[in-house]
Amino acid sequence: MIVNRMISRAAAALIVLLLAGCGSGEGTFVGYVDADFVRPAAIASGRLTTLAVHRGDAVKKGALLFALDDAKEIAARDAARAASAQAEAQLANLKLGKRPQEIALIRAQLAQAEARRDLARLTFERARTLLAQNVVSVERRDTAEAELRAAEAQVAELQAALKVAALPARDDEIKAAAAAVETAKARLAEAEWQLRERRVTAPSPASVEDTYFEPGDFVPASTPVMSLLPTDTIHVKFYVPQEIVPKLDIGRRVSIACDGCAETMAGKIAFISTQAEFTPPVIYSETTRAKLMFRIEAKPETPAALRPGLPVTVTVE
Incomplete structure (x- = not known):
């Protein structure tokens, strides 16, 4: 599997503007949805014989995604x-x-x-x-x-x-x-493993974001055939001032709200950055320390309702 970290630049830019234009409020911060996209690929080249999923499909762990021609591998196995x-x-x-x-x-x-x-x-x-x-x-x-x-x-x-x-x-x-x-x-x-690798399955529950080949196409080795969005990788990023960081802990509960969401969803803090972001290099002093923002990541309990790049408001409980 080839895993690429995709951060929505548009969303990041939006966050910068929001942070610059408005305050976070008491315990409420602006953030956006991010995720780790997975791009499945076969270890060896071959002709695509089966494309078992299409854009927008939801797949379960272990479900067949695609298969390459395997006549040579079957003969080698036998x-x-x-x-x-x-x-x-x-x-x-x-x-x-x-x-x-x-x-x-x-x-x-x-x-x-x-x-x-x-x-x-x-x-x-x-x-x-x-x-x-x-x-x-x-x-x-x-x-x-x-x-x-x-x-x-x-x-x-x-x-x-x-x-x-x-x-x-x-x-x-x-x-x-x-x-x-x-x-x-x-x-x-080894021959049996080579044969199994001609059929690629989903590593976890996910939605199919896009496909790059059609049956009959020749797929080079290690070339992604599609892009998947695993639901268990969806998370929310938000940014807090320096003085808030010591008050946060891993596992701290948060509430996540977004435009168009039917209701606020619950989540928990999963990561607290140790590095300041969104500020250029400055000399740390009493006058600039308050401008430093730190990245926090939270895992929502119902991630399927969120899409990468979506702006959200996070309230720390």
């Missing part, structure tokens, strides 16, 4: 969501180890290797016995022994593979996969 799901699946797979089907295959291979080992052992024992009887040569016995050692090595290899298959992945692999999950989640959160 891609980030898929990447996040993939990263989570990869992490879960590493934590579980091999699938049951893969473990079953290793078990079958191990059973075959054990059978070959047992056969190789019998062949070796027979060759050794026959060698003692001078029936076979030494080379035949050595060949049988080599085949036995190879069969035993294969059995040991498959037994180790079966143990590893039942274990999860290494700690460093799991940590890397977990980090990938967090990265994917962060990218998804």
